[in-house]
Amino acid sequence: MKKWLLIFISLISAKTAIAFVLFKNEDGEPLRWHLDDLNPLVHTDVVNRKTKAIKFHLSRDGWSEKNFENELNSIRSAAAQWEAVPETVLKFEEGNLLEPGVDINGNDNQNVIYWVKEATPNGAVLVNNERTDISGALAVTFPTYFDDHTIVEADMVFNGVTQRWFTDYTNTFSNDNLVEAIALHEFGHFIGLQHSPLGAASMFSRTVSGVSVSAGLTLDEVAAVQSVYGIKNAEEQFGGIVGSVTLDGDKVFGAVVIAENKHGNIVQSTVTDKNGNYELLSLPLNQYHLRVSPLHSPQAIQPLVRDIDISMEYKGANINFQPTKYKSTTVASQKNTETNFTIRRGSPSFYINAIRPATKKDNLYELSFGPFGIKRKNEKQLIGVYSPNLPSNSATLRITGDGIVYGITTFEANVFEGFNLITVEITLEKNIVPGVRSLYVEKGNERSYVNGFIEILPNTEDFDFDGLNDSWQRKNFPVFASKLSRASADPDADGYSNQDEYLTGKDPNDIDSYPTLEIKSITVDSSGTTIQWNSIPGKNYQVWRKKNVGLSEWIKIKEPHTAQRSFMFFVDTSERKELQFYRVQALP
Ligand SMILES: [Ca+2]
Ligand SMILES: [Ca+2]
Ligand SMILES: [Ca+2]
Ligand SMILES: [Ca+2]
Ligand SMILES: [Zn+2]
Numbered sequence: 001m002k003k004w005l006l007i008f009i010s011l012i013s014a015k016t017a018i019a020f021v022l023f024k025n026e027d028g029e030p031l032r033w034h035l036d037d038l039n040p041l042v043h044t045d046v047v048n049r050k051t052k053a054i055k056f057h058l059s060r061d062g063w064s065e066k067n068f069e070n071e072l073n074s075i076r077s078a079a080a081q082w083e084a085v086p087e088t089v090l091k092f093e094e095g096n097l098l099e100p101g102v103d104i105n106g107n108d109n110q111n112v113i114y115w116v117k118e119a120t121p122n123g124a125v126l127v128n129n130e131r132t133d134i135s136g137a138l139a140v141t142f143p144t145y146f147d148d149h150t151i152v153e154a155d156m157v158f159n160g161v162t163q164r165w166f167t168d169y170t171n172t173f174s175n176d177n178l179v180e181a182i183a184l185h186e187f188g189h190f191i192g193l194q195h196s197p198l199g200a201a202s203m204f205s206r207t208v209s210g211v212s213v214s215a216g217l218t219l220d221e222v223a224a225v226q227s228v229y230g231i232k233n234a235e236e237q238f239g240g241i242v243g244s245v246t247l248d249g250d251k252v253f254g255a256v257v258i259a260e261n262k263h264g265n266i267v268q269s270t271v272t273d274k275n276g277n278y279e280l281l282s283l284p285l286n287q288y289h290l291r292v293s294p295l296h297s298p299q300a301i302q303p304l305v306r307d308i309d310i311s312m313e314y315k316g317a318n319i320n321f322q323p324t325k326y327k328s329t330t331v332a333s334q335k336n337t338e339t340n341f342t343i344r345r346g347s348p349s350f351y352i353n354a355i356r357p358a359t360k361k362d363n364l365y366e367l368s369f370g371p372f373g374i375k376r377k378n379e380k381q382l383i384g385v386y387s388p389n390l391p392s393n394s395a396t397l398r399i400t401g402d403g404i405v406y407g408i409t410t411f412e413a414n415v416f417e418g419f420n421l422i423t424v425e426i427t428l429e430k431n432i433v434p435g436v437r438s439l440y441v442e443k444g445n446e447r448s449y450v451n452g453f454i455e456i457l458p459n460t461e462d463f464d465f466d467g468l469n470d471s472w473q474r475k476n477f478p479v480f481a482s483k484l485s486r487a488s489a490d491p492d493a494d495g496y497s498n499q500d501e502y503l504t505g506k507d508p509n510d511i512d513s514y515p516t517l518e519i520k521s522i523t524v525d526s527s528g529t530t531i532q533w534n535s536i537p538g539k540n541y542q543v544w545r546k547k548n549v550g551l552s553e554w555i556k557i558k559e560p561h562t563a564q565r566s567f568m569f570f571v572d573t574s575e576r577k578e579l580q581f582y583r584v585q586a587l588p
Pocket of ligand 2: 461462465
């Protein structure tokens with residue numbers, strides 16, 4: 001079988017890519033590792049035959065002398081986040097650390113990850129046996145694959161020459177590159193994924209520096225992994241939507257198709273192929289609202305999402321049409337429901353090419369070409385959009401979805417050289433559902449979108465999908481999202497899960513720090529005997545009694561009870577007078 005080397009030059013220029021869009025061969029096979037059906041030609045140091053995990057080797061020196069341990073842990077955390085996506089067979093494991101001097105090599109039967117730290121005298125940053133210059137990129141991933149699109153090896157390199165790196169997720173001031181976020185993007189390529197058209201997606205082709213909304217996987221990426229690496233017996237939980245986009249009977253190439261849930265949060269998106277067809281796969285069974293909109297014109301000044309931001313293969317995408325209205329589709333188990341769109345010719349007469357991120361200061365004009373998050377503060381904020389040709393009156397600026405109250409809209413011409421601005425006051429309602437949303441400007445029957453450039457931020461993050469607050473996991477574990485840090489794990493073997501330790505404020509790495517069960521009070525009145533104790537929400541407790549310490553038999557009172565809060569009480573209505581002994585048992 002012939003071997004091919006694919007180069008994902010990431011985050012600055014998109015070499016080849018699609019949305020939760022997969023890179024398929026002529027037989028429709030997406031680029032992927034075959035973990036459950038191993039090709040015998042895949043080396044055992046590349047995929048562990050016993051555990052069926054993809055094995056990677058880190059160069060031990062990281063990027064910096066002072067912080068290399070955290071740099072390596074950030075890469076491990078990124079792999080762990082992909083592995084944590086529920087209902088998939090995707091698994092990673094780490095091989096031995098490598099001595100510095102590692103290079104990209106698609107034929108050495110080893111998946112390597114490292115920082116290149118030296119440039120040639122003329123500034124080239126060469127990797128891959130000096131054949132590839134990555135000086136213009138943040139990081140590059142090189143999967144090697146067979147004709148049938150089985151990945152047989154993949155290497156990843158971070159640019160340590162022209163780029164600066166940091167690791168502290170709580171450092172919101174740094175303008176360097178966050179290792180975890182960029183590694184998360186690179187691991188997407190490492191497992192075969194391409195770029196997404198959604199601004200806030202980890203797989204978007206560009207990123208802003210520092211800690212941004214690109215950290216953490218979006219629903220789009222979760223679905224991507226589930227569709228390519230999904231476990232067989234979870235298939236009935238999912239269905240798909242497929243269809244075509246046509247204009248005057250002709251198929252439309254490169255139209256963005258967006259699926260939103262009832263709150264206006266984007267669940268998945270893709271771009272139509274050369275035949276005008278699209279596929280949205282691995283959608284949980286639900287109703288979705290779909291719409292189609294054009295990519296930005298490559299001729300526009302500073303377009304946010306052009307054809308080549310999706311992939312070079314999308315060069316020449318049709319952008320000359322109006323966005324559609326919504327169509328609702330209900331997804332059925334293991335079926336692809338068809339939803340077709342016919343569109344209207346003619347580009348909207350205006351577009352959006354920059355954003356004024358949410359602010360409370362009406363005299364602060366920030367100009368951003370990247371996605372941004374909005375905190376769920378119950379107070380008035382301003383958001384805005386810019387471009388050279390925005391309407392200067394009677395237009396509306398909105399965020400998709402519910403949970404937002406709008407105030408006054410203002411129009412300002414030439415706020416920055418050649419940039420008109422529309423600003424609107426917004427207040428997020430308390431119960432707004434967090435997620436990735438879009439902005440649009442509407443005037444008359446024209447509308448223009450920037451898709452997925454806003455994320456309504458959750459109050460607590462859960463990038464590893466285990467229900468446990470990530471900030472606690474990050475504080476307590478060097479590799480957040482690892483097996484040891486998960487909610488159900490018990491790394492200190494004290495018999496209590498991390499979830500239990502979190503809820504009771506105990507140390508998950510100390511066997512001598514664990515939740516203790518303590519009866520806080522026993523009171524007797526006319527209604528009976530009330531016993532109160534401290535509890536862990538979700539745990540089951542059984543109350544026992546006996547009349548005399550000397551008796552050997554404890555008697556169960558009623559069935560076990562599940563705690564809802566951190567304290568619990570139980571009334572023994574049968575007993576009001578006689579001396580009793582009680583005990584409370586926490587069930588495993
Ligand atoms: Ca290699
Ligand atoms: Ca978590
Ligand atoms: Ca424990
Ligand atoms: Ca403990
Ligand atoms: Zn990339």
